[in-house]
Amino acid sequence: MNGSCLCGRITIRVPGRPDYLNACNCTFCTKLGAVWGYFPLSRVEFAGEPRAYVRADIADPALSGNFCPDCGATTHWAPHGPGRPDRAGINMRLFDPAELIGIELRFGDRRNHAGVEPRHHYREPTIFDGAGATA
Numbered sequence: 768m769n770g771s772c773l774c775g776r777i778t779i780r781v782p783g784r785p786d787y788l789n790a791c792n793c794t795f796c797t798k799l800g801a802v803w804g805y806f807p808l809s810r811v812e813f814a815g816e817p818r819a820y821v822r823a824d825i826a827d828p829a830l831s832g833n834f835c836p837d838c839g840a841t842t843h844w845a846p847h848g849p850g851r852p853d854r855a856g857i858n859m860r861l862f863d864p865a866e867l868i869g870i871e872l873r874f875g876d877r878r879n880h881a882g883v884e885p886r887h888h889y890r891e892p893t894i895f896d897g898a899g900a901t902a
Contacts, residue, residue, distance in 0.1 A: 768862055773839075789803045
């Protein structure tokens with residue numbers, strides 16, 4: 768699957784459809800305005816050079832938020848620092864919605880999650896319908 772930022776300077780190729788989409792409610796995700804699909808970072812191809820932002824308000828940030836330096840669109844998050852897993856959250860809003868029809872859309876509740884499994888959701892998962900709404 769192929770996606771791009773608004774201006775087209777950054778393009779992204781992922782190895783297929785994600786297992787699910789995640790609309791997380793944590794501060795990081797909501798302020799980046801993304802709906803994530805997860806892939807091994809080693810299997811994601813980028814053309815163009817996104818910029819990275821690493822939070823300075825927490826002691827050991829695990830992620831960098833990446834974006835297009837021209838249009839500002841969030842492209843992905845990536846692990847920050849050594850020893851992090853080979854996993855990235857790709858902003859699936861940059862892909863054609865028709866390619867995402869039928870994928871489960873989860874609503875992760877990271878604002879109220881204390882790091883204990885299982886992770887909770889702030890509403891029931893649904894299925895993405897391709898129009899930006901859910902069925």
